[in-house]
Amino acid sequence: MRLAEFILINMEQILQGWEDFARNIQPSNRSMDVLELRDHAREILEEIASELATPDGERKLDPQGNTPAEIHADTRALSGFTVDQLLSEFRALRASVLNLWSRREKTATWFEVEDMSRFNAVLDRALAESVARYTEAQRQSQDIFLGVIGHDLRTPLSAINIGATYLMRSEEADAKLIQLGSRMFNSAVRMQEIIDNLLDFVRSRSGAGIPLHRGDVDLGVISDQIVEEFRASNPGAVIRAQVGGDVRGHWDGARIGQVYQNLIGNAIQYGSHTPVSVLTRATDGEVVLSVHNEGTPIPPAMLKNMFDPMRRGMSVSAPLSNRKNLGLGLYIVREIVTAHNGSIEVSSTEVTGTMFTVRLPKRAA
Ligand SMILES: Nc1ncnc2c1ncn2[C@@H]1O[C@H](COP(=O)(O)OP(=O)(O)O)[C@@H](O)[C@H]1O
Ligand SMILES: [Mg+2]
Known part of the structure; x- marks a missing residue:
């Protein structure tokens, strides 16, 4: 039997093996239900099997053009997985398939090695897609976080600015207070620059680029x-x-x-x-x-x-x-x-x- 067919016929058993393995490598502070553990493993395996059977066939994408491995990464990023945990899941998937495949009744044939190395190659591609997507999702949420902080800091900063300006220009204040005011003012200007840079950085990284008013x-x-x-x-x-x-x-x-x-x-x-x-x-x-x-x-x-x-x-x-x-x-x-x-x-x-x-x-x- 070829590996593609083997995967489809033994899907349940593979998923079970994967689940047991995955449970073991999960950190103890996170217990997940079976559905969460299995969520896209089946789709990833189905895609791998179909690719093994028809290497030049079209890839199955969702309506937004995402591969199963990318969808899996999105879900994992949302549910707070670390990248290590994501990697371990793929390790478990590989181990689960190859363990079962090596324990089956052997009819050692020429295609065994070829199937195995192609399986590894296709799985590695899924892994790479997942990690790339995961990293991108992580980066986006960091950018949103930075953007919100930068934006929210502007209002309190402008209050500090007004206070410092008042102190600096005050006619009642003595020299010491005026100096204090001007130091506060300079610091507020520096902070404003840092915040502006941060917001520009986030904006340009989001692909929006720097808007120009020529x-x-x-x-x-x-x-x-x-x-x-x-x-x-x-x-x-x-x-x-x-x-x-x-x-x-x-x-x-x-x-x-x-x-x-x-x-x-x-x-x-x-x-x-x-x-x-x-x-x-x-x-x-x-x-x-x-x-x-x-x-x-x-x-x-x-x-x-x-x-x-x-x-x-x-x-x-x-x-x-x-x-x-x-x-x-x-x-x-x-x-x-x-x-x-x-x-x-x-x-x-x-x-x-x-x-x-x-x-x-x-x-x-
Ligand atoms: N004119 C310069 N001479 C020597 N080193 C420079 C000069 N301009 C920039 N650098 C180096 O490049 C780094 C990055 O500069 P920049 O992007 O302006 O960031 P920052 O000034 O916030 O550190 C600086 O930390 C400094 O080490
Ligand atoms: Mg600089």
């Missing part, structure tokens, strides 16, 4: 304004800004402002007090913005995935508690730049220093 923008104006702000809040920093040519274009001004903000902020923060140069110049149909600093170069291994989320430099000199940021800045910068059909690159060496270069087409394609 208008006529002069990068010279934006560059001046942001550089002035940085000079005011970092009196020790040397920031050289230069604008060349006609740097007007059709962009989302607030978003491009965020690009300047992040790149200059990083250069000040990580450039170990070396001068920072901000260059904005027009070339054919595009504007090139570069931000340069000296100081310790970024290690080559880190340069490769500089723009991935939550890659912060593991600088030994900065203890965890001193790190104010989430490591989302460059990720969001790249999202904004690509939303504008632009590009960003970085180079960093001991001799030339660290330079981020952004290219922005003046108009939308």
Whole structure:
């Protein structure tokens, strides 16, 4: 008998063996009923059997285009399974089929090995589908969680902001209170930035991308304004800004402002007090913005995935508690730049220093 037929004929026994095995590997704090344990195992097995019988046949998908292994993963993610538990279930399914198959009356034939290895291959594919789906579901619920937190923090934060502003500008308050108010205000602004970054991150990861509101923008104006702000809040920093040519274009001004903000902020923060140069110049149909600093170069291994989320430099000199940021800045910068059909690159060496270069087409394609 071929394995496909064997699976279908012995379905009940296989499912029973699987269930016993699965019960044993479940952590003791979770007791599940039989139906929950078996829920999609039968469908996964049926699909495997049909694939073994007709390897080139069409896959059976539900109306939304999901495979049984994906549906199984969705259910497991919802009922709070860990990925280890999901993996164990597949291990159990494999063991259950192969145990029974090896105990059957033997008529050792040429197809035995072939059937077994194909069974393993098809089961592994189901496993991979399940894990991919599970991870995706997990990620989505994390994003929803982050989105809700970020959103809900805005209201209490704006109350803190108003209070701090009041204190800072108060005419009755003495110098100490005014200083306290201004420190609170700066912290609230930082918190606001972190929350905004978090919300942008969640939005861009959900596939929605960064929404753009394009208008006529002069990068010279934006560059001046942001550089002035940085000079005011970092009196020790040397920031050289230069604008060349006609740097007007059709962009989302607030978003491009965020690009300047992040790149200059990083250069000040990580450039170990070396001068920072901000260059904005027009070339054919595009504007090139570069931000340069000296100081310790970024290690080559880190340069490769500089723009991935939550890659912060593991600088030994900065203890965890001193790190104010989430490591989302460059990720969001790249999202904004690509939303504008632009590009960003970085180079960093001991001799030339660290330079981020952004290219922005003046108009939308
Ligand atoms: N101009 C720079 N010079 C040196 N290192 C930098 C520079 N810009 C960014 N980095 C490194 O890249 C990491 C990620 O930057 P970013 O995405 O802005 O996140 P964050 O600033 O929140 O850590 C930083 O933690 C830092 O280690
Ligand atoms: Mg940063």
